[in-house]
Amino acid sequence: MKRGAAHRIVLTALAWAAALAVAFPLLWTFITSFKPELEAVAFPPRLTGVDWTLENYRTVLDEGGYARSALNSVVIAGASTLAAMALAIPAAWAMAFAPTPRTRGLLLWMLSTKMLPPVGVLMPIYLIYRDAGLLDTRAGVILLLALGNLPVLVWMLYTHFREVPGEVLEAARLDGASVVQELTQVLLPLALPGLASAFLLIFTLGWNEAFWTLNLTSTEAAPLTAFMATFSSPQGLFFGRLSAASILSILPIVAIGWFCQRQLVRGLTFGAVK
Amino acid sequence: MTVRASRHARRLGRLLVTPSVVALLAWMIVPLAMTLWFAALDYRLLDAGPARFAGLANFAALLADPGFYAAVITTLYLLALALALSVGGGLVLALLLDVAAFGRGALRVLVISPFFVMPTVAALVWKNLMMSPVSGVLAWIAQGLGLPAFDWFAHAPLVAVAIIVAWQWLPFAALIFLTALQSLDSEQREAAQLDGAGPIAMLRYLTLPHLARPAAVIVMIETLFLLSLFAEIFVTTGGGPGNATTNLAFLIYQQALQSYDVGGASAAGLVAVVLANIVAFFMVRLIGRSLTA
Numbered sequence: 060m061k062r063g064a065a066h067r068i069v070l071t072a073l074a075w076a077a078a079l080a081v082a083f084p085l086l087w088t089f090i091t092s093f094k095p096e097l098e099a100v101a102f103p104p105r106l107t108g109v110d111w112t113l114e115n116y117r118t119v120l121d122e123g124g125y126a127r128s129a130l131n132s133v134v135i136a137g138a139s140t141l142a143a144m145a146l147a148i149p150a151a152w153a154m155a156f157a158p159t160p161r162t163r164g165l166l167l168w169m170l171s172t173k174m175l176p177p178v179g180v181l182m183p184i185y186l187i188y189r190d191a192g193l194l195d196t197r198a199g200v201i202l203l204l205a206l207g208n209l210p211v212l213v214w215m216l217y218t219h220f221r222e223v224p225g226e227v228l229e230a231a232r233l234d235g236a237s238v239v240q241e242l243t244q245v246l247l248p249l250a251l252p253g254l255a256s257a258f259l260l261i262f263t264l265g266w267n268e269a270f271w272t273l274n275l276t277s278t279e280a281a282p283l284t285a286f287m288a289t290f291s292s293p294q295g296l297f298f299g300r301l302s303a304a305s306i307l308s309i310l311p312i313v314a315i316g317w318f319c320q321r322q323l324v325r326g327l328t329f330g331a332v333k
Numbered sequence: 334m335t336v337r338a339s340r341h342a343r344r345l346g347r348l349l350v351t352p353s354v355v356a357l358l359a360w361m362i363v364p365l366a367m368t369l370w371f372a373a374l375d376y377r378l379l380d381a382g383p384a385r386f387a388g389l390a391n392f393a394a395l396l397a398d399p400g401f402y403a404a405v406i407t408t409l410y411l412l413a414l415a416l417a418l419s420v421g422g423g424l425v426l427a428l429l430l431d432v433a434a435f436g437r438g439a440l441r442v443l444v445i446s447p448f449f450v451m452p453t454v455a456a457l458v459w460k461n462l463m464m465s466p467v468s469g470v471l472a473w474i475a476q477g478l479g480l481p482a483f484d485w486f487a488h489a490p491l492v493a494v495a496i497i498v499a500w501q502w503l504p505f506a507a508l509i510f511l512t513a514l515q516s517l518d519s520e521q522r523e524a525a526q527l528d529g530a531g532p533i534a535m536l537r538y539l540t541l542p543h544l545a546r547p548a549a550v551i552v553m554i555e556t557l558f559l560l561s562l563f564a565e566i567f568v569t570t571g572g573g574p575g576n577a578t579t580n581l582a583f584l585i586y587q588q589a590l591q592s593y594d595v596g597g598a599s600a601a602g603l604v605a606v607v608l609a610n611i612v613a614f615f616m617v618r619l620i621g622r623s624l625t626a
Contacts, residue, residue, distance in 0.1 A: 067432065067434050068434065070429060070432045070433065070434075071432070071433045071434040071435065071436075073429055074426075074429035074430050074432070074433040074440060075433070075436065075440065077425070077426055077429055078426070078430070078440045078443040078444050079443060081426070081443060081444050081446075081447060081500070081503065081504070082443040082444070082446050082447070083470075084447070084455075084458050084459060084462065084463055084500070085446055085447065085450065085458075087462055087463075087470060088458050088462060091462060100467075100468045101468065102467065102468040102472070102473065103473050103476065104468070104470070104473060146352050146353045146356060147353060149349035149350070149352070149353075150349055150350045150352070150353040150354075152349060153345070153346035153347070153348075153349035153350050154346070154350060156342070156346075157342040157343050157345065157346035158346075159343055159346065159347075163621070163624060165350065165354070166624065167617050167620070167621050167624070169353070169354075169357060170617060170620065171613055171617055172357045172360065172361045173557075174557055174609055174610070174612070174613035174616070174617075175361060175365070175606065175609065176557075176560060176561040176582070176605045176606060176608075176609045177561055178561050178563065178581070178582040178585045178586065178602060178605050179365070179368060179585075179602040179603065179605045179606035179609070180364035180365060180367075180368055180602065181585060181586065181589050181590075181598070181602065182367075182368060182371055182589050182595055182598045182599050182602060183363070183364040183367035183368055183371065183599075184364055185589065185590065186367075186595070187364075187367075206356060206357065206360040209353060209356065209357060210357065213353060263449055266451065267449065267450075267451040267452065269451060269452040269453055269563070269564035270561065270563050270564065273453075273563070273564055273567060274586065274590060283451065284451050284452070284453050284564070285453075287451065287453040287454050287457065287568075288453045288564070288567065288568050290457055290568075291453075291457060291567075291568040291569070296461075298461055298462060298468070301457060301458075301461060301462075302458075302462065305454045305457065305458055308451060308454055309449070309450050309451060309454055312449055312451070313446050313449045313450065315449075316445065316446070316448065316449030317442050317445065317446075320441065320445050320508065323445075323448070323505075323508060324508055324509055324512045327505070327554060328509060328547075328550050328554065329620050331546075331550045331619060331620045331623045332509050332512055332513055332546075332547045332550055
């Protein structure tokens, strides 16, 4: 028994070491973001005697670009998620509570649309957008992201609704609840946590989407993914500034991600792992 | 009475599903049909002349282009390397996290974080802060071990990109393995222990077989995303040096938005669609089976 306990302590220590190693690049970016530029590229790096500063953050925020891109990210991720929700909630509700013989096939077909590689349709989308004046517009990106995430969202909500016990709804119906009452007073409170975490997960996917945003935006509609791409060269040589901009671009979304990590498994494996 | 109610419900159901179906149908069929049509055209945006029908000429040009084969091989190489690193690493992490005695919540937060980092940030942080041969952390570690600094992006650019991508997907694999591990029946574990199974035997005959299915799901989902890997290459190597890190997605991007060769890009795009569909076929079957279960 004693040997087992010792083993467990060693394994726990190993788990902590491995987890810290995985998160290390982010921790390091965080630390570097508070170093003056000269310290940020110093070799070997120093952790003591550094003149810690907020200057990098000030520079990133003052130079503009960041604020507009952050706003674009919020609008693009938010609006595309809301649009997808508006389509997905009724569809998932219907498939979960009024299934037909075709529901299963429909769900799998929706899933298969998610498997279309975006690059396979880059050329037509680019030309359609060019002719419709949608290049470098938020509306254009919102439309694509909403469609791209729609199947994932339908699946997440479908598996959620399926977990609402049918007896609860039946009891409400027997008590004489109308369809509207059934929806707003029984189903909604039961499904609300699921809807919220589905919203957050799709929001993070939209925030981080980096194929359409990089290819179809340039200045006006560029979200943070595209803003960060401008650091690829030669600005990226300013490690302090790069770190500060990185932290500013990822911190809110990583924090949201922590809250919806359980949803992640369900949402991205389409219910195949429970 | 109930029959009428359910018929009513079904009609309502169809009405509610229709908008999603129409949207997805349009999203799938219109661009795909256009890609198919463009692939048969000699259509270059930089040429003044009109597009001409070219039959299979674009495909012939593609098959005659050594760059195309190089891109397919690069795609598969990146896929294999990133999969091996992320699935292998994720499995080890999940097994460790599953037995950790304290701080499980904090461990999960640490491990899951990279998954929510946008690709452009992940790639730039790794390229500059981690892998820079002049002032990166890896060079620092190498120095500590008495080794010369290694210039990842000059000498092993594909491995470097694969490491970045694997770092982003490792949390996903770990989290799914962990979820599966925690659904492993504790009664089964106890029974096996009572039968005298040691930790190695438990792992070999109980845990790993239980993880086969989640592993298949992870591999397929990652494959779908990794086949269209783009942003990480875009911000780190730009497909280079030479075409060392030009995968199929990046090749299509170059043909489409740098050379403006609509026909060529569309033909290559169709190849990407076919590749993804091979994976999708198996994946839909696997998921369909779990839907009935």
